[in-house]
Amino acid sequence: MDVTEYIKLVFTDYTLRTITLGTAILGAVTGMLGSFAVLRKQSLLGDAISHAALPGIAIAFLLTGAKNSNILLLGALISGLIGTFWIRGIVKKTHLKSDTALGLILSLFFGFGMLLLTFIQKQPNANQAGLDKYLFGQAATLLESDVWMMAIVTGICLSVLLLFWKEFKILLFDADYTKTLGFHTKFIDILITSFIVLAIVLGLQTVGVVLMSAMLLAPAAAARQWTNSLSMMVLLAAIFGAFSGVFGTAISASQNNLSTGPVIVIVASVFVLVSFIFSPTRGLLFKQIRFIKNRRDLQLHKTLAFMYNIVESHENISHPHAIKILNNFQGYTKSTLQKLVRKNYVTIDGNMWSFTEEGFKAATNLYNQQINNNE
Amino acid sequence: MSSAQLEIQLIACLVAIACAIPGTFLVLRKMAMISDAISHSILPGIVIGFFITQDLNSPLLILLAALTGILTVVLVEYIQKTGLVKEDTAIGLVFPALFSIGVIMIAKNANDVHLDVDAVLLGELAFAPFDRLIISGADVGPKSLWIIGTILAITVGLLFAFFKELKISTFDAGLAASLGFSPVAIHYGLMTVSSVTTVGAFDAVGAILVVALMIAPAATAYLLTNELKRMLIYAICFGVCSAISGYWVAHWLDASIAGSITTMLGILFLAVYLFAPNKGVIAVLYREKQQRTEVSLLTFLLHLKNHTDERERHVNHLNEHINWQKVRSKSVLDLALKNNMILLDNNIVSLTEKGEAFTSKAINYIITNKDAQIEDMKDDFFLFRG
Numbered sequence: 071m072d073v074t075e076y077i078k079l080v081f082t083d084y085t086l087r088t089i090t091l092g093t094a095i096l097g098a099v100t101g102m103l104g105s106f107a108v109l110r111k112q113s114l115l116g117d118a119i120s121h122a123a124l125p126g127i128a129i130a131f132l133l134t135g136a137k138n139s140n141i142l143l144l145g146a147l148i149s150g151l152i153g154t155f156w157i158r159g160i161v162k163k164t165h166l167k168s169d170t171a172l173g174l175i176l177s178l179f180f181g182f183g184m185l186l187l188t189f190i191q192k193q194p195n196a197n198q199a200g201l202d203k204y205l206f207g208q209a210a211t212l213l214e215s216d217v218w219m220m221a222i223v224t225g226i227c228l229s230v231l232l233l234f235w236k237e238f239k240i241l242l243f244d245a246d247y248t249k250t251l252g253f254h255t256k257f258i259d260i261l262i263t264s265f266i267v268l269a270i271v272l273g274l275q276t277v278g279v280v281l282m283s284a285m286l287l288a289p290a291a292a293a294r295q296w297t298n299s300l301s302m303m304v305l306l307a308a309i310f311g312a313f314s315g316v317f318g319t320a321i322s323a324s325q326n327n328l329s330t331g332p333v334i335v336i337v338a339s340v341f342v343l344v345s346f347i348f349s350p351t352r353g354l355l356f357k358q359i360r361f362i363k364n365r366r367d368l369q370l371h372k373t374l375a376f377m378y379n380i381v382e383s384h385e386n387i388s389h390p391h392a393i394k395i396l397n398n399f400q401g402y403t404k405s406t407l408q409k410l411v412r413k414n415y416v417t418i419d420g421n422m423w424s425f426t427e428e429g430f431k432a433a434t435n436l437y438n439q440q441i442n443n444n445e
Numbered sequence: 446m447s448s449a450q451l452e453i454q455l456i457a458c459l460v461a462i463a464c465a466i467p468g469t470f471l472v473l474r475k476m477a478m479i480s481d482a483i484s485h486s487i488l489p490g491i492v493i494g495f496f497i498t499q500d501l502n503s504p505l506l507i508l509l510a511a512l513t514g515i516l517t518v519v520l521v522e523y524i525q526k527t528g529l530v531k532e533d534t535a536i537g538l539v540f541p542a543l544f545s546i547g548v549i550m551i552a553k554n555a556n557d558v559h560l561d562v563d564a565v566l567l568g569e570l571a572f573a574p575f576d577r578l579i580i581s582g583a584d585v586g587p588k589s590l591w592i593i594g595t596i597l598a599i600t601v602g603l604l605f606a607f608f609k610e611l612k613i614s615t616f617d618a619g620l621a622a623s624l625g626f627s628p629v630a631i632h633y634g635l636m637t638v639s640s641v642t643t644v645g646a647f648d649a650v651g652a653i654l655v656v657a658l659m660i661a662p663a664a665t666a667y668l669l670t671n672e673l674k675r676m677l678i679y680a681i682c683f684g685v686c687s688a689i690s691g692y693w694v695a696h697w698l699d700a701s702i703a704g705s706i707t708t709m710l711g712i713l714f715l716a717v718y719l720f721a722p723n724k725g726v727i728a729v730l731y732r733e734k735q736q737r738t739e740v741s742l743l744t745f746l747l748h749l750k751n752h753t754d755e756r757e758r759h760v761n762h763l764n765e766h767i768n769w770q771k772v773r774s775k776s777v778l779d780l781a782l783k784n785n786m787i788l789l790d791n792n793i794v795s796l797t798e799k800g801e802a803f804t805s806k807a808i809n810y811i812i813t814n815k816d817a818q819i820e821d822m823k824d825d826f827f828l829f830r831g
Binding site for chain 2: 108111112113114116117159160163164165166167169170172173174176177178179180181182183184185186187188189192206280281283284286287288291294295327328329331332333335336339342346352354
């Protein structure tokens with residue numbers, strides 16, 4: 071199946087269109103809210119919440135017997151929120167650290183959820199099949215109504231985000247200052263955390279509890295590498311998330327036996343990897359290039375400074391010196407000398423070198439700058 | 446109780462002990478989430494090992510999976526070192542990626558392998574007794590019992606051999622380094638033990654619930670004691686208790702054993718979290734309330750000392766001027782009266798001699814405010830408790 075054919079299929083085939091749209095919206099909203107999670111150093115909160123949502127789904131099913139995903143997700147939301155606030159309680163009231171609290175809630179809630187799930191499976195109620203999909207997610211079970219639900223929640227998230235943009239931003243970067251300005255920090259904090267929980271719960275059906283945290287983190291971590299501005303980061307994260315969803319769906323649809331969730335996560339991870347390496351300011355590749363360039367510059371300056379010391383003792387700055395005397399000097403290589411010649415700082419005549427006017431001036435300034443810096 | 450039931454409980458107990466030991470150190474070193482990451486990311490290791498050996502209990506598979514666990518730790522540390530993202534984000538990025546690779550590998554080969562994600566993640570303890578280890582024709586017990594027993598023996602051996610080093614490097618890495626123990630070696634040693642334990646336990650309780658067995662007993666124990674040895678012992682006890690009680694709950698409900706063990710751990714933690722004598726939530730809230738009253742009392746006494754005017758010392762004035770509610774001013778007044786700090790005369794409050802002395806002392810402390818002084822003052826300030 072080639073690309074154009076696939077794109078045509080996306081617009082005509084009901085299932086494929088629903089799934090693509092659903093994963094794209096999901097990626098966008100999780101990317102958006104994930105930016106806040108990453109910047110607030112709550113990256114693993116997503117992992118804990120998504121696991122903590124499992125017992126909620128099971129209990130909602132036990133109570134109502136419904137397979138309606140909205141009711142199950144409401145249960146997930148409630149139990150996710152309970153998990154979140156218990157984590158906060160543990161960190162605040164005891165001396166257990168946040169990592170312990172996260173791991174604790176994650177594993178305990180998940181274990182309890184598993185107990186309930188296996189309990190449900192042994193019930194005679196034939197309706198039970200389908201809860202398993204929340205473990206690893208099944209994008210194929212997305213219905214148009216689910217996508218509408220996602221779109222509505224995304225809309226609400228977006229409007230709240232825009233409405234409280236200033237508050238979120240200031241709380242993110244300077245919580246104490248926010249408090250002194252008279253904002254209700256606790257309220258803002260709870261608001262943003264609740265929306266993160268909401269985004270996670272939305273994705274459970276598609277990606278599953280185990281991989282949901284990556285949906286939250288990966289687009290945001292990738293976006294962080296390209297910009298230092300919050301609005302730009304949120305926008306980029308939403309775009310990366312949406313594209314991970316679309317590409318992931320496309321790849322899993324074109325192959326047999328590939329579940330959508332893991333593929334989306336892998337695509338998002340590729341985004342992260344590319345961003346880590348190729349981002350112009352923070353990326354590893356350009357960092358390494360800058361590092362090498364700086365080292366070369368330093369060597370050049372060292373050679374120039376050394377030459378200056380020699381030349382200084384002579385009245386005529388263009389007095390020629392033997393190249394030999396540079397040999398013992400550490401920063402000196404043939405190529406650095408060539409570079410100096412190319413910069414027109416030095417002229418070479420046979421075995422001798424001499425400073426030009428320009429070179430002397432540059433070397434003098436270099437020297438002065440060093441002194442100034444030392445002061 | 447049949448022999449199969451006994452064997453299941455024995456395996457569960459051994460897993461609980463084997464997890465509690467490294468778990469205690471992970472909790473103390475603030476690396477609890479690493480165990481979660483390892484438990485997820487060993488999946489590709491298990492899958493590759495399974496393709497090679499076709500046996501879920503082969504030692505090679507355990508080795509490969511443990512290597513993947515260490516690879517996770519190395520990757521997380523590398524990403525963290527680049528400074529591009531924080532440590533927690535690094536953890537959150539690495540393990541889902543590795544886990545996804547594992548899931549996809551299973552999915553692509555689902556037709557010809559007998560391995561599914563549920564089994565790896567959730568385990569099935571109930572089937573453990575059926576996979577027997579046969580040595581030269583003799584049945585010596587379930588395979589997983591031997592595997593987890595070996596891992597436990599190694600863990601305990603390492604614990605006794607390196608207890609001192611572990612203790613020092615956990616609480617003061619700088620001191621450990623200056624004494625000549627390599628914190629890096631101990632760090633990776635602990636990581637290796639954790640990932641081997643995780644792998645060894647995964648087919649008994651499942652990879653995710655290993656995390657519960659590692660963190661929950663240790664965290665519960667940490668709420669009860671501050672001493673390392675005692676914490677280890679408590680953690681092991683909690684692990685074993687919930688393993689056995691969890692088994693019987695699962696038996697009664699006819700549900701997943703791993704799930705019910707975790708639930709028992711959760712109940713245990715909740716109970717300790719609420720009722721622990723010093724660090725439990727109720728104790729903390731009670732202490733906070735007492736401290737609030739003590740501070741109020743101090744404020745009140747200082748106020749009395751500052752004002753000689755009768756109007757300022759009238760009981761009603763407390764409600765108006767210091768802005769206290771009626772109930773609160775009454776409890777503060779009662780406390781002060783009970784401790785002979787004040788005299789009430791016709792609703793006019795005045796300090797007694799004892800109150801004078803105490804207040805001067807308090808002012809002296811507040812003005813000089815040296816940290817060293819607070820130790821002596823504590824006895825005076827907390828005089829009125831009970």
